[in-house]
Amino acid sequence: MEDSTQNRILDAAESLFIEFGYAGTSMRAITEKAGVNLAAINYHFGSKEGLFAATVHRRMASINSSRLSRLEALLNSETGASVEGILEAFFAPILPGKTQPELQRLIARIHAEPPALVGPILEQEFGDIVNRFISALQQVMPGVAKAKIAFQLNMSLGVMLQVMHAGPIVFTGITGMSHQQKMQQLMAFCSQGMKLLETPS
Amino acid sequence: MEDSTQNRILDAAESLFIEFGYAGTSMRAITEKAGVNLAAINYHFGSKEGLFAATVHRRMASINSSRLSRLEALLNSETGASVEGILEAFFAPILPGKTQPELQRLIARIHAEPPALVGPILEQEFGDIVNRFISALQQVMPGVAKAKIAFQLNMSLGVMLQVMHAGPIVFTGITGMSHQQKMQQLMAFCSQGMKLLETPS
DNA sequence: GTCTATATTGGGATAGAC
DNA sequence: GTCTATCCCAATATAGAC
Structure with a gap:
């Protein structure tokens, strides 16, 4: 709901994973689309896989x-x-x-x-x-x-x-x-x- | 049918694409599994996408x-x-x-x-x-x-x-x-x- | 037709200042 | 919590010898 960094990342990651798949989506593409720093994914979700699991769990x-x-x-x-x-x-x-x-x-x-x-x-x-x-x-x-x-x-x-x-x-x-x-x-x-x-x- | 380089590449590519998807499969993994040189894919199929299309067309x-x-x-x-x-x-x-x-x-x-x-x-x-x-x-x-x-x-x-x-x-x-x-x-x-x-x- | 070597780019992840 | 800078590795593709 809120426009936190986590949610900005989750939103961007979701749409990119949908369009290009997991392997076809880079963390750089996600953070650029979300307007956040590259290191934010690892800080908040640990890894790219952790981010993917989080997008699934949210829905x-x-x-x-x-x-x-x-x-x-x-x-x-x-x-x-x-x-x-x-x-x-x-x-x-x-x-x-x-x-x-x-x-x-x-x-x-x-x-x-x-x-x-x-x-x-x-x-x-x-x-x-x-x-x-x-x-x-x-x-x-x-x-x-x-x-x-x-x-x-x-x-x-x-x-x-x-x-x-x-x-x-x-x-x-x-x-x-x-x-x-x-x-x-x-x-x-x-x-x-x-x-x-x-x-x- | 024959054990040519093309077919060795197609066989290896097919099984890896099936298991890991297109983006999740590297040309290195394909050529190593096929037992051929890395450059063989570009020589015979032009590009990774060309190889993918060839695997589909063969079947x-x-x-x-x-x-x-x-x-x-x-x-x-x-x-x-x-x-x-x-x-x-x-x-x-x-x-x-x-x-x-x-x-x-x-x-x-x-x-x-x-x-x-x-x-x-x-x-x-x-x-x-x-x-x-x-x-x-x-x-x-x-x-x-x-x-x-x-x-x-x-x-x-x-x-x-x-x-x-x-x-x-x-x-x-x-x-x-x-x-x-x-x-x-x-x-x-x-x-x-x-x-x-x-x-x- | 096949190899080695390499050019070039992009990948995930992290250290450390702020 | 956020940033920059960077490490290290892997990616596709190609040039050129054989």
């Missing part, structure tokens, strides 16, 4: 608490949880919407970086959350193997990432669609695929 | 001709083309299978690189192909807007990329599934989502 902290509170509300509700409800609790906080347009592009970037860099970060930021949601899905679909549920959820994440994709656009001509149309198609696509598990072949 | 050239011949066979067949048939013609040549295990990881890597790098390459390697397939889908689904078809195809590609993913894996516990199980779920997921267009809401 994901509030997202994950939102996910958890939505899931808790579902599980404690009168009607109980459903597949669609759980999916929505997981994806709604990161759905492209009115707020934070940078969020989706950063998430897509994270998943595009080499595992050696983001593996520990993903484990830290998503480890608990993912297990909680898979457990919830298992309770709703008791007959389905855990691996199948995880695989299906992984595919849904892939759809999300592709739609969020700030990266190269293979299919042109999508520009004619409204934002609402896209979101409608996206949620229908994922929930339709997820429903396949309920009628095992 | 995609045969893939795209396979896609086109499959599509032609469909359009000229007695029964005519169907949505599933067109989708299969597009995705089957890159489906994870017995051969070329590096292919999927490279494709995932391509789509993870910054647009400034891979934009021109994607245009060159995929531009014609994508237009041909979208036109074919339009003929099979006359009432559906082109943008919606392209968007749906884009989401299907996202599922493919996530399953192929060379990158970080958020959902663990998928290891218990057989290869056939994964492919079955993947194709069911995509075709089920694609079918939504035939019954417009």
